[in-house]
Amino acid sequence: MDFTMGKAAAGLRGELRELVAENVPADFLGAFTDDPADLETAQGFCRVLAERGLLCLAWPEEYGGAGASVWEQTVVREEMWAHHEPRGAQYMGVNWVGPTIMRHGTAEQRSRHLPPIARGEVIWCQGFSEPDAGSDLASLRTAARRDGDGWRISGQKIWTSYATMAQWCFLLARTSKQEKKQQGLTIFLVPMSDPAIEVRPIDCMMGPHHLNEVFFDDLKVTEADVLGDVDGGWKVVQEVLSFERVGIARYARCERLLRLAPEVLGDRWDDLPDELRGRWAGALTRCRRARLLAYQVVAAQDRGAVRPGDAAAYRIAVTKLDQESAEVLMEIVGSAPPDGEQGRIFRREVEDHWRYAQASTVASGSIEVQRILLARAMLAAS
Incomplete structure (x- = not known):
């Protein structure tokens, strides 16, 4: 198995790493901190990528992309997540909001929404989870009722990342009551400025912007804001979630930090307990497993046939890896605190990785739900 994907991919990785080194501070830990400069760093970096045609690399040229392969986009995804996602929240628009609008949007919606995403000028948030409808998303209560030539939407969403900074929301609401709760749901594209x-905002240890409550009080929308068919939103949501779950290359950050540990510790690496170094090696091995599972889903997406079981298997493996690698790395820096500027930055990276990892088996669909999806897929195939 060639994990480098060939010379072209290696060249792209090199270009991306150079751009990160030139445009992103060495101690950058993401856009969503208490320092507004970090968000501006991310927004500026998105513009740099967009100018070089790298932000939406695999998008068709007509929508502002470069028409590259999904594998080249995977390289971008891996390098960005490995370096604390210097695109900020743009990965959401790039990975699944934009592609979903391409497939299900009207010509007007495509012309309105896709160019700003491709230029890195707009941030989206996702209005899915509710206080009583998280893992069981189809039980949501946010309702859209007919009002003349449009709709009125009322309800509440929760755990909505980036809602404080987003300009648009990809919103799921109930438009009718039908026999199955998965039916009667519709997607709306709504401006957050309304x-x-x-x-x-909801305070959490991951910092600002990550978790928010969003309330819709008789929000007026038009038919032009409906994405896809009325009452047909659940089919689109299933597609979206498959793209979202593979869209964050968590294994790339895990592998970079694990590989960096011996370099940062230097001679003190050999003083670590054998048991701890064994766990470190095991975590590296599982990075490769998660990468292969991700590539399996990417290949299926490229064929236009994503299977929920494959996406669930990847999600289980990569979120468990996130937490395992975080625990191993925290023990490493605790057993042999690294020295110098590189050591200080590495320690902060590890601590940041640990904080994010605590939520990984809950965010974007809990690990329990992923196990149910995988079990159903395996039983259906047996």
Whole structure:
């Protein structure tokens, strides 16, 4: 198995790493901190990528992309996540909001929404989870009712990342009651600037912007804001979630930090307990497993046939890896605190990785739900 994907991919990786080194501070830990400069760093870096045609590399040229392969886009995804996602929240628009609008949007929606995403100018948030409808998303209560030639939407969403900074929301609401709860759901593309929308941040250890409550108080939308068919939103959501779950290359950051540990510790690496170094090696091995599972889903996406079981298997493996690698790395820096500027930055990276990892088996669909999806797929194939 050639994990480098060939010379072209290696060249792309080199170019991306050079751009990160030139445009992103060495101690950057993501856009969503208490320092507004970090968000501006991400927004500026998105513009750099867009100018070089690298932000939406695999998008068709007509939508602002470069028409590259999904494998080249995978390289971008891996390098970005390995370096604390210097695109900020743009990965959401690039990985699945934009492609979903391409497949299900009207010509007007494509012309309105895709160019700003491709230029790195707009941030999206996802209005899915609710207080009583998280893992069981189809039980949501946010409702859209007919009002003349449009709709009125009322309800509440929760755990909505980036809602404080987003300009648009990819919103799922109930438009009718039918026999199955998965039926009667519709997707709306709504501007977050509307005064009928209120955002309340939720404090958490991951920092600002990650978790928010969003309230919709009689929000007026039109038919032009409906994505796809009315009452047909669940089919689109299933597609979206498959793209979202493979869209974050968590294994890339795990592998970079694990490989960096011996370099940062130097001679003190050999003083670590054999048991701890054994766990470190095991975590590296499982990085490769998660990468292969991700590539299996990417290949299926390229064929236009994503299977929920494959996406679930990857999600289980990569979120468990996230937590395992975080625990191993925290023990390493605790057993042999690294020295110098590189050591200081590495320690902060590890601590940041650990904080994010605590939520990994819950975010974007809990690991329990992923196991159910995988079990159903295996039983259906047996």
